[in-house]
């Protein structure tokens with residue numbers, strides 16, 4: 546099915562409202578998905594970019610084997626992330642910056658891994674954001690996404706289609722299908738889909754990993 550568009554101003558307004566309550570509401574609900582994505586990123590290690598880092602809930606999931614940079618569109622969400630950094634508990638977090646994932650200011654091939662937790666379904670142009678993630682990750686590096694993806698069949702799919710209209714102003718897109726991520730990867734000759742895994746306990750969240758093909762030796 547077609548997904549309804551979200552524009553960037555809707556997302557910014559929505560997250561200005563979410564920021565004060567985000568950790569309390571979304572912390573526990575999304576914990577397993579967030580942890581699974583961070584674990585996959587830690588397995589790669591090195592320089593990790595968190596796209597849509599939000600309030601920095603994932604900071605706890607990394608350690609000194611990693612070097613974390615975060616970006617987010619929302620200043621109120623980043624204020625919360627900076628407060629966490631100021632506690633001194635997260636020396637592996639290098640910086641968080643206000644930046645639109647559609648047009649990042651990083652050089653090509655800067656990061657070993659790019660992680661986007663609960664972000665790709667709510668950006669205005671997911672394909673453009675994926676292409677930016679692909680650009681800034683090194684050849685051989687990975688893009689790791691975790692999200693709820695559209696159920697596609699049955700009662701859950703019907704509920705998600707109904708919820709799509711109701712939740713648009715909250716910056717949510719519950720009817721976003723895996724097929725759209727796959728189509729982006731198939732259209733990019735340097736992108737390899739390496740994993741699509743539903744996460745326990747109920748398979749509500751899916752972890753999707755793309756690899757940027759390593760450059761061929763001359």
Ligand SMILES: C[S@@+](CC[C@H](N)C(=O)[O-])C[C@H]1O[C@@H](n2cnc3c(N)ncnc32)[C@H](O)[C@@H]1O
Pocket residue numbers: 553556557560571575579596597598599600601602603616617618619622644645646647661662663664667668669
């Ligand atoms: C659901 S929250 C997820 C936050 C965090 N990743 C987590 O797991 O708690 C989505 C975040 O993506 C950010 N975001 C949405 N569109 C963005 C964009 N175009 N560029 C950068 N960040 C964006 C929002 O501001 C928000 O902080």
